[in-house]
Amino acid sequence: MSQYSLNIPIYSQGSLPEGSRFFYAESRILPAREEYYLYYDASVDQLAMVKASGQEKPLVVDLVASHREWLRQKLSPKYDLLAKACGGVQGKRILDLTLGLATDSFKLVMWGAQVTGIEKNPMVWALVRDGLIRWRQTQPSFDFELVYGDALAIVETYIKDFDCFYIDPMFHLEKRTALPKKKMQFLSAVVGENRDEDFLPIIKKLIDSKKRVVVKRHPEAESFSGIQVKNVYEGKAVRFDVYHSSL
Numbered sequence: 001m002s003q004y005s006l007n008i009p010i011y012s013q014g015s016l017p018e019g020s021r022f023f024y025a026e027s028r029i030l031p032a033r034e035e036y037y038l039y040y041d042a043s044v045d046q047l048a049m050v051k052a053s054g055q056e057k058p059l060v061v062d063l064v065a066s067h068r069e070w071l072r073q074k075l076s077p078k079y080d081l082l083a084k085a086c087g088g089v090q091g092k093r094i095l096d097l098t099l100g101l102a103t104d105s106f107k108l109v110m111w112g113a114q115v116t117g118i119e120k121n122p123m124v125w126a127l128v129r130d131g132l133i134r135w136r137q138t139q140p141s142f143d144f145e146l147v148y149g150d151a152l153a154i155v156e157t158y159i160k161d162f163d164c165f166y167i168d169p170m171f172h173l174e175k176r177t178a179l180p181k182k183k184m185q186f187l188s189a190v191v192g193e194n195r196d197e198d199f200l201p202i203i204k205k206l207i208d209s210k211k212r213v214v215v216k217r218h219p220e221a222e223s224f225s226g227i228q229v230k231n232v233y234e235g236k237a238v239r240f241d242v243y244h245s246s247l
């Protein structure tokens with residue numbers, strides 16, 4: 001499928017700018033009818049996901065701001081649970097099967113991993129792509145590839161090229177004790193839920209292929225049943241379960 005012909009509803013103030021490097025030139029500008037929609041603001045050349053009721057802050061992927069925050073917090077992979085769960089990050093080839101807003105992938109790349117991220121929701125994918133376009137103007141060597149698609153359908157073609165496979169499924173928010181961040185609520189409303197059983201066969205296949213699989217969980221959530229967790233990295237708000245055969 002061509003990445004550039006997704007039929008995503010885009011709303012814009014007036015027509016798209018002449019010669020815009022934006023790929024939405026082919027998309028239709030539709031009247032507001034869905035609950036969530038993408039909105040292109042030509043004045044700041046930025047795509048946002050907006051709730052039609054207008055009650056929530058628009059969701060954007062701003063990697064420049066993420067970078068600023070990353071520098072401010074002086075985040076180090078030495079103390080980061082995800083980096084540890086991946087078995088280190090420098091030079092690691094990591095496939096993020098559930099890219100979302102690329103927050104986790106962004107950190108991994110900043111710490112020196114080569115990351116490919118797969119996102120199956122076209123609106124979320126478009127937001128990340130928009131963020132990447134602006135980010136690459138400042139950081140052309142950012143080692144990240146963005147893929148649109150269903151990871152469960154295409155992951156097999158990637159197995160040999162990666163060391164570590166990262167999964168952060170979208171689970172029913174009520175299963176969590178603490179309310180998730182606003183961004184996650186927004187995302188959850190748009191993309192819907194994942195079920196453990198959807199990921200299980202591919203995790204088993206990856207383990208058989210001697211790959212490392214890292215799964216993000218809520219601290220109180222059960223681990224995947226039917227496969228043995230080898231390592232657990234647990235924090236207050238999140239837990240990472242690591243699966244592998246015998247690394």
Ligand SMILES: C[S@@+](CC[C@H](N)C(=O)[O-])C[C@H]1O[C@@H](n2cnc3c(N)ncnc32)[C@H](O)[C@@H]1O
Pocket residue numbers: 097098099100101102103104105118119120121124149150151152168169170171187191194
């Ligand atoms: C919990 S969010 C991931 C958040 C992400 N770790 C971050 O840092 O922003 C889950 C995301 O995975 C996507 N997703 C779920 N199942 C998928 C699949 N089979 N293939 C690709 N993406 C998937 C959802 O659309 C959603 O955007």
